[in-house]
Amino acid sequence: MFLVDEPNDIATMDEDRNCSLSCAIEVCDISSDVTQEFLSNFFYNRKRSGGDMIEELLYDTEEHRAVITFRTPEGKF
Secondary structure (H helix, E strand, O other): OEEEOOOOHHHHHHHHOOOOHHHEEEEOOOOOOOOHHHHHHHHHOHHHHOOOOEEEEEEEOOOOEEEEEEOOHHHHO
């Protein structure tokens, strides 16, 4: 998992990744007090979010958005 330092890093990483977009979600307008660890735990927890195993979590703290890639398409529902 990665903490993104520069606002444009997510866009750059999105272009470079070889993962299917059907396994990824984008979360926007994240509260500034939400940590990367909280996002990881929330989206990994099937009961709370319907999530699954996370392959990659890119979190842009300046733009308050994250791109979460699951290992399987089922994780994003």
